Amino acid sequence: MPRQTSRDLRNESRFEVLHALFTLGPSTRQEIAKHTGLSPATVATLVTQFLSEGVLRIATIEQNTVGRPYERLTIDPGRGRILGIDVAETYVDATVYDVLLQPLGQSQVMLDEHQNGQTYVVDGIVRAIDAAIADGGTTRAQITGVGVSMPGQVRPDAGVSVFAPNWDWHDVTIEALLAERLGLPVYVDNPLKAIALSELWFGVGRTTKSMAVVNLGTGVGAGIVIDRALLRGETNNAGEWGHTLLQLDGRLCRCGRRGCVEAYLGVCGLQTTLAEIDPDHPALREAQQPGFVAAVADGLTRGDSALAELARRTSHYLAAALGDLVNLLNISHITLTGWTTAALSEWLIPAVRSELPDHVLPGSLPDLTVEASKVPGNPVALGMAAFSLEQFLGTLGLASKASLPATGRRLRSPV
Amino acid sequence: MPRQTSRDLRNESRFEVLHALFTLGPSTRQEIAKHTGLSPATVATLVTQFLSEGVLRIATIEQNTVGRPYERLTIDPGRGRILGIDVAETYVDATVYDVLLQPLGQSQVMLDEHQNGQTYVVDGIVRAIDAAIADGGTTRAQITGVGVSMPGQVRPDAGVSVFAPNWDWHDVTIEALLAERLGLPVYVDNPLKAIALSELWFGVGRTTKSMAVVNLGTGVGAGIVIDRALLRGETNNAGEWGHTLLQLDGRLCRCGRRGCVEAYLGVCGLQTTLAEIDPDHPALREAQQPGFVAAVADGLTRGDSALAELARRTSHYLAAALGDLVNLLNISHITLTGWTTAALSEWLIPAVRSELPDHVLPGSLPDLTVEASKVPGNPVALGMAAFSLEQFLGTLGLASKASLPATGRRLRSPV
Known part of the structure; x- marks a missing residue:
């Protein structure tokens, strides 16, 4: 066979x-x-x-x-430019890279997390791309490919956003929509796959056999690497650690199930935990998630006791949920990334390192490391540019079909 | 590299x-x-x-x-005989196979689950092997290798039982102990790896790209297959699904952590659940676990209402915990095995199939199957015989080191 x-x-x-x-x-x-x-x-x-x-x-x-x-x-870095786009519930980050994946220009467009229309999101992506191209002193004609990470479940083989829970999107043909609007080849994938690829190319994955790259943001999830290869699963959905159990029949998750890790470690989960500690805490009055996370970091620096308790509970949840990843997969490295990590790692990581041995089987513990990602810039945008570049390299004098990456398809050309 | x-x-x-x-x-x-x-x-x-x-x-x-x-x-089936041994907390099953892995003879020795001495366990293994050899009309001289599954964490590269929680064993050099007692080449591994290999050779793994082979017995765990390959992890501990969370800070597990899946789905977990439903239930008076499971199956057949509630809660726990496996790994097949499965599958599997969609992300659900293993005989013994055979084939005119299986070592010869 x-x-x-x-x-x-x-x-x-x-x-x-x-x-x-x-x-x-x-x-x-x-x-x-x-x-x-x-x-x-x-x-x-x-x-x-x-x-x-x-x-x-x-x-x-x-x-x-x-x-x-x-x-x-x-x-030859003159051979073209690549765009890497990180579409999240609250923002679009766009970065222009040369073919050595050195960043040339970037931009960020904020999205209102309470809007979910396809036109609203596509408009935000296009605005971010235009601004990044201008910032990089590039022209659209130089762009050879656009890699776009979409939140939720994505089928890169079909170019479809299968399910984006925050927007209640089902089977949106996002790749075709974007290729039409941009007039450029587009490749879509999921942020968990992108962060794993960025760590494989530019982070600890260069020297590590197995790892989980754990994203903490609005959603949470893990890019899983086994034997130096990205784990995609049967339908590209592997890594949905955010939708494994922390607490059977616990908090309602936005996926519809109760007790998922994301309901405790996603930003909404942090807000719920803080409301359990102090429902009148001023950080809860921030209208958007990035403002909330920034307020938490500020308050922790100032020694706010309710926020210290939030950090303590969140570290407990995180240590327990990471312990599950280690016990099931027996990986040697956990790399934390995402904007919650960027804001709160100094409070979370030491506490998680301290508690993790209580959750991990002794035989799986030796040499286990937990650290914040050292990949520079936005790892989702970088990983998506790397996916797009893999496909671009497939066209760069690499005539043999066998040299294409395992995704098994070329970029979708603009229609 | x-x-x-x-x-x-x-x-x-x-x-x-x-x-x-x-x-x-x-x-x-x-x-x-x-x-x-x-x-x-x-x-x-x-x-x-x-x-x-x-x-x-x-x-x-x-x-x-x-x-x-x-x-x-x-x-040539005359080339030798292979022993596959399943050592559990409550019994030793030994089977003699020819090199086509057709069973020739077998035996079972019961172990008292409250005994944990090395000599007690090794004696039980040796008695089971002697009885199986006699039952198969074989002689010890014909045996070319013995594959022994030990419960808990095992390092096959070192021949060591790293941690067996039920016996409180730590770093027991079981392979050397057995090789010395038996005067035969011994290979030790973990039952999760054995059941996965038995499914790869003789079950749904022959046609399936990814699966979890889920063992339900005293302990619970999963043999994981990704892209037709057994997932071992960094220290051979992958698959410890029994020690992922069902309930943060829930029931104390014998591993020392609280809330593990095994504390709800291992036989002790079933006993605890029944005690929550009806602390005076007669099934709880069975002194040994196999008697308890048999009493549950009998009672369910008779329509005992407390046991029906036990089956309902156990199915709920199982569906939730299997949902985690699917969400994290995006596998297409789940095969249930183990002696709890053998006794209770008619009550558990339909209920799990019915509830599982509530726990699985929609994009990971298509074509997902859950069924009881169809591998004949004891799958742990068969899988261990297959491991042993892989190593034996490495010596059968296969002179090249490259032809040895990926475990990277030969059988430990008797000392």
């Missing part, structure tokens, strides 16, 4: 060479061969092809006192 | 040919080529080698009216 793989980075020689250059930066043929495990002869042949195709260029030539001069190769 | 794999069945041609014969039964070279995806020429070469080595023999020769006669090949 045919073997199938979940790898988004395929073990294909041409792709491996290009990916090595992302990981290593400008490199010699010898360094590429060592990194990829390909033979020096294979690397030399492929590099010659890439140079003739204009995909690679020579970055530097160095001369030692003895021996031949050696060349450092790099992907 | 070197790539690592979690596959216990390696994509290695010689192993693939042998494994195809397990899956297909006696087969022609053409059928093997079709099943493995190897070229007919490669299969012909490997079969010739195996025949000359005595690993394979010709099972039948058939003659059509036209064309050449064709041979059906089989692994």
